[in-house]
Amino acid sequence: MLKLFYAAHTCSLATHIVLEEVCAEYSTARIDFAKTQQRSTEYLKVNPKGRVPALVTDRGVLTETPAMLVFVAQLFPAARLAPIDDPFTFAEMQAFNSYLCSTLHIAHAHRMRGHRWVDADDAASIAAMQRKVPQSVGACYDLIEHDMLKRPWVMGERYTICDPYLFTLAQWLEADGVDPKRIPRVIDHRRRVAERAAVRKAIAEELA
Amino acid sequence: MLKLFYAAHTCSLATHIVLEEVCAEYSTARIDFAKTQQRSTEYLKVNPKGRVPALVTDRGVLTETPAMLVFVAQLFPAARLAPIDDPFTFAEMQAFNSYLCSTLHIAHAHRMRGHRWVDADDAASIAAMQRKVPQSVGACYDLIEHDMLKRPWVMGERYTICDPYLFTLAQWLEADGVDPKRIPRVIDHRRRVAERAAVRKAIAEELA
Numbered sequence: 356m357l358k359l360f361y362a363a364h365t366c367s368l369a370t371h372i373v374l375e376e377v378c379a380e381y382s383t384a385r386i387d388f389a390k391t392q393q394r395s396t397e398y399l400k401v402n403p404k405g406r407v408p409a410l411v412t413d414r415g416v417l418t419e420t421p422a423m424l425v426f427v428a429q430l431f432p433a434a435r436l437a438p439i440d441d442p443f444t445f446a447e448m449q450a451f452n453s454y455l456c457s458t459l460h461i462a463h464a465h466r467m468r469g470h471r472w473v474d475a476d477d478a479a480s481i482a483a484m485q486r487k488v489p490q491s492v493g494a495c496y497d498l499i500e501h502d503m504l505k506r507p508w509v510m511g512e513r514y515t516i517c518d519p520y521l522f523t524l525a526q527w528l529e530a531d532g533v534d535p536k537r538i539p540r541v542i543d544h545r546r547r548v549a550e551r552a553a554v555r556k557a558i559a560e561e562l563a
Numbered sequence: 564m565l566k567l568f569y570a571a572h573t574c575s576l577a578t579h580i581v582l583e584e585v586c587a588e589y590s591t592a593r594i595d596f597a598k599t600q601q602r603s604t605e606y607l608k609v610n611p612k613g614r615v616p617a618l619v620t621d622r623g624v625l626t627e628t629p630a631m632l633v634f635v636a637q638l639f640p641a642a643r644l645a646p647i648d649d650p651f652t653f654a655e656m657q658a659f660n661s662y663l664c665s666t667l668h669i670a671h672a673h674r675m676r677g678h679r680w681v682d683a684d685d686a687a688s689i690a691a692m693q694r695k696v697p698q699s700v701g702a703c704y705d706l707i708e709h710d711m712l713k714r715p716w717v718m719g720e721r722y723t724i725c726d727p728y729l730f731t732l733a734q735w736l737e738a739d740g741v742d743p744k745r746i747p748r749v750i751d752h753r754r755r756v757a758e759r760a761a762v763r764k765a766i767a768e769e770l771a
Contacts (some may be wrong), residue, residue, distance in 0.1 A: 403710045404662075414651045419665075421629070422657035429650035439647065442637035443622045449630035454612075457627075457665040465680045472673045472680070472699060473691040483681040483688040491680060502611045 367408030375553035377431035489532030575616030583761035585639035697740030
């Protein structure tokens with residue numbers, strides 16, 4: 356059986372939602388960042404990166420959201436969440452998720468995890484990074500709004516693994532200083548994803 | 564026919580190598596970063612992100628290295644560069660590539676592209692980012708060396724799309740301030756990938 360290690364208010368929600376969407380049998384284990392459990396000896400044996408999410412499978416542990424989302428979609432092909440047999444459409448989907456993990460999520464992370472890229476005691480540089488977040492995250496959302504987000508779903512007519520991933524990161528855009536009025540398609544997408552039963556169930560569990 | 568937009572000394576080399584490995588018919592177009600051609604009106608029509616690589620296909624343009632590598636591997640299944648029919652092994656491969664794009668490449672980018680995350684005229688913060696690069700990039704290579712790189716290739720016995728991607732980023736580790744003596748497996752891997760005919764051909768074209 357699958358076991359998802361997650362932390363509330365992190366990108367692990369995307370995989371949690373997809374596990375619900377496909378009606379997988381799985382268990383969860385919550386990692387408390389306030390207690391830095393992600394750096395505990397016990398958790399580092401699961402994921403030496405000291406990050407979430409991690410998915411324990413009967414063949415080993417998987418990490419990295421874009422990889423995990425495709426994995427779950429492949430295990431449950433009937434849910435049709437990833438067009439793996441259509442290389443071009445699959446690549447478009449993968450490109451979207453890759454942009455989220457390597458550009459949007461990274462821009463966001465400079466608000467709260469600046470110590471990854473400057474010394475932790477360099478308060479001026481950490482503050483400088485935080486000041487840039489509204490612009491850098493905003494630029495990502497402008498691109499998503501105008502060039503990437505098809506409708507009604509990210510990839511067009513079909514709901515895919517891109518949708519819960521965008522939804523998850525879009526939880527943070529107001530706190531990142533992005534004016535929601537400037538990205539109405541993204542906000543409408545977020546509202547519609549939030550209404551899905553799988554999404555409500557995953558969020559309810561994480562916030563319980 | 565496929566057309567790869569690339570720039571020398573960037574991550575586009577990974578896709579270039581894979582196109583050579585599968586013996587694809589393709590053409591190339593060089594983007595000159597010194598002339599900021601990646602921000603030209605003409606190129607932004609190809610890739611609104613203003614980045615390389617971009618791959619023009621008969622169905623549209625693809626971006627993002629992890630997506631493009633899988634796409635080329637899928638188009639040429641006889642080369643067996645990605646185990647798409649084995650969801651767990653495919654996910655491990657995708658997780659490796661996702662780590663490269665979202666963690667290693669990003670840590671490296673703080674040496675030369677710090678203006679993405681702080682104001683361009685904030686010389687002190689940009690210098691602070693540059694000082695952290697040996698540590699942040701070094702931590703990535705320590706993890707790759709000890710926990711991720713199987714042998715002889717990244718995924719073990721079979722050469723996959725992970726190998727040219729790691730090789731490409733590993734071109735930069737000395738300039739990032741990482742001591743190669745501390746990561747002998749990574750250095751040995753880089754040396755062995757460099758000897759492949761496809762790799763030599765792609766590099767020769769980019770540096771011609």
